Amino acid sequence: MEPFITLTHYDIPQELELRYGSWLDPQVREDFVHYAEICFRHFGNRVKFWTTFNEPNVQVILGYRKGTYPPSRCSMTFANCTRAGSDIEPLVAAHNIIRSHLAAVNLYQKKFQEDQRGKIGIVMNTIWLLDPVVFGRYPREIKDILGEDLPKFTKDDLKSSKNGLDFIGINQYTSRYAKDCLHTTCELGQGGSRAEGFVYSNALKDGLPLGEPTGVNWFNVYPQGMEEMLMYATEQYRNIPLYVTENGFGENNTGVLLNDYRRVKFMSNYLDALKRAMRKGADVRGYFTWSLLDNFEWISGYTIRFGMYHVDFDTLERTPRLSASWYKNFIFNHIAQSKDNEDA
Template sequence: MTRAGFYSLLLLLFPVTAALYLAAAAENYSRSDFPADFVFGSGTGAYQYEGAAFEDGRAPSIWDTFAHSGHVNGVTGDVACDGYHKYKDDVKLMSDTGLEAFRISLSWSRLIPNGRGPVNPLGLQYYNKLIDDLISHGIQPHVTLHHLDLPQALESEYGGWLNRKIVKDFTAYADVCFREFGDRVSFWTTVNEANIFATGGYSEGLIAPGRCSPSIRTGCFGNSSTEPYIVGHNILLAHSATWKLYRKKYKATQKGYVGFSIYTWGMVPYSNAKEDIIATQRLKDFIIGWLIDPLIFGDYPEIVKRRAKGRIPALTKYESKQTKGSFDFIGLNFYMVFSVEDDRSLPDFDKWNFWTDVGVKIFNIDSGNTPPDQLPVMPWGLSTLLEYIKQVYGNPPIYIHENGQSLKRNGTLNDTPRVEYLRGYIGGMLDAIRNGSNTKGYFAWSFLDCLELDGYEHSFGLYYVDLDDAELKRYQKLSAIWYSNFLKGSNAISEVGENVFVSLK
């Protein structure tokens, strides 16, 4: 079904689909209900997990600069979970939990400190040991090349992702990774959350490198109306060049896969007004279509080109040909559902940005029972998103790369809301698979309580990390027990032992 066809169907069926939004996801399921080649795992990101920021030849990334400027709630990833030193213990925990796969990212500035040039032998040694240890425990490594942490050297030299020089440097970095690790790694993702990196880092100034128009945020610098589109364009060029490199140089011998990752939500109209239904589709075109359409169809969505006219780079015929079809899978990071209302108000010219191009207001959907520190459990949001991807984009292979519940770090191991969240969304995903979705894997975010955008105030981990302990001791939470039981064959509604209902504080 085309995008226009899906949109027309939504207009026709909105009153019906609105009622179906309340339908429950599959509940009475087990691991065996999923396809034989489906993979379950968890994940983390290098800057959030590794620590050892100034050890063994690692150079700063843009996240080091951003965090040390006080933008991550006054804390940094200098130590984080100290995964650089504790990875063996953590892999043992993964094995005990029953993980089938683990998603890591490589720190470009640990492997190639200056962004280009000599490879750091100690960084290479660390990743070789980590990958080997995962494999020796029967855990399939899934590797992300860029988890929002560009080497600061390239940012300082030529502006990083704002400059097309990044395409050559990123491809050369990927070449090193394929050459050194590709004999053991079969699943590669080029850039994590490419859309959020471009908007959060270059329109809102909320993540590294923290750029935006001065009118958007005090002390910010940049241009929120142009830079997100330039960065998104260069990411597409770097990704497609990397995919092409792998196909030409490594695919025949390594037989691996190279994919692309975006962040998305469930999106439904605020009302059955035609304007809100159109606005919901417009948001999908900007959040999903902006960077996925070029991979599928070879060009940006018409609405994106029209609204960002003169500010979004055009894909040339050569670039369109290179970009179209340049993926083996799409990674989706999914956490919540929004209702979407049309917004016709126009800001002052100097406050124009990516979101004013979208022209919507979004509201978190909730039954009214979810505490403010938690994410509502709306499994139908994931089901309908996967159905949309299937219908509009021809049902490409999908991996849910991130999905998890945010909770306040208060020392408790009794994270029942996280159990309910994981149980609900895995059930919602199963519904989509039973309806034909080509979803291939699910990674719970995150394995450990690691550094997040608000520092260490909230966490997503299956395992608690005691930051007050010199050894950063790990403790199993209720969610880890539930996930482990599920992975080892227990029914999803099975109870877990009451002995974990304790507090560390």
């Protein structure tokens, strides 16, 4: 077993939220670096893979634009609340997260990496935010749209961004159509936001879904999206090593079966797409399925199940599904095949 550690997954100490508003204040950068240094110092002899954040792009959208995740800040017309400014606060929170990431990576690379011989990166859901992490600058298009509302990087940030990560983690489940609402006409409520470049995304086009719908409202099965996303990341971000840090199939509680043949089909097709991307040149170093066990899925609670092992939430009994046996055999067969190729 090789630990692959995430420092931050959406959550932050409530004390920092109360004291200065957490990700909305530049002070969070210093506190995050202090926290990261403690982790590097005490666990770095055992941890060789670090990620600073998991899906900060989702975190800022849900926490600061739509308000559906903590700290639940949003404003009309983005959601039914009036606690903050949904146009500006996601930019501020995202900027402070990026600055915190760059500072933590810079610390690790200068102080710990040579002795501990580890790697450090960041994990993104397959939407915006990677350009400033990799290149130390925002895309020209978003600068044109946001103007002076777009936060600025300091000289220290720009120095840190020259080696801003050793790898990129990608969480890939589903795909969407994208519509340009800046230069074409969109229906009322479909304009996205300035922070997202006035892009409207949806899984439907002309009433037809992109891929097979599942029991999860945001999730359609579209294996081609895996290959396309990996190739985009390879071409856009200088062939930086990639890890697929999440990929899995979810079902509603009511539709869960131990014979989860749909999950097996999903995994087989998405892994085939991953293999195609690798053959085209994508430097994919690892793959993680979500998830080993049914668990607590954020605001969906226990109503959605992603596990290869069924969990009885009353007794905590764990029962392997068909996908667990399939994946075990898949791994075993490919390890054996790799050894045969090496021997040959």
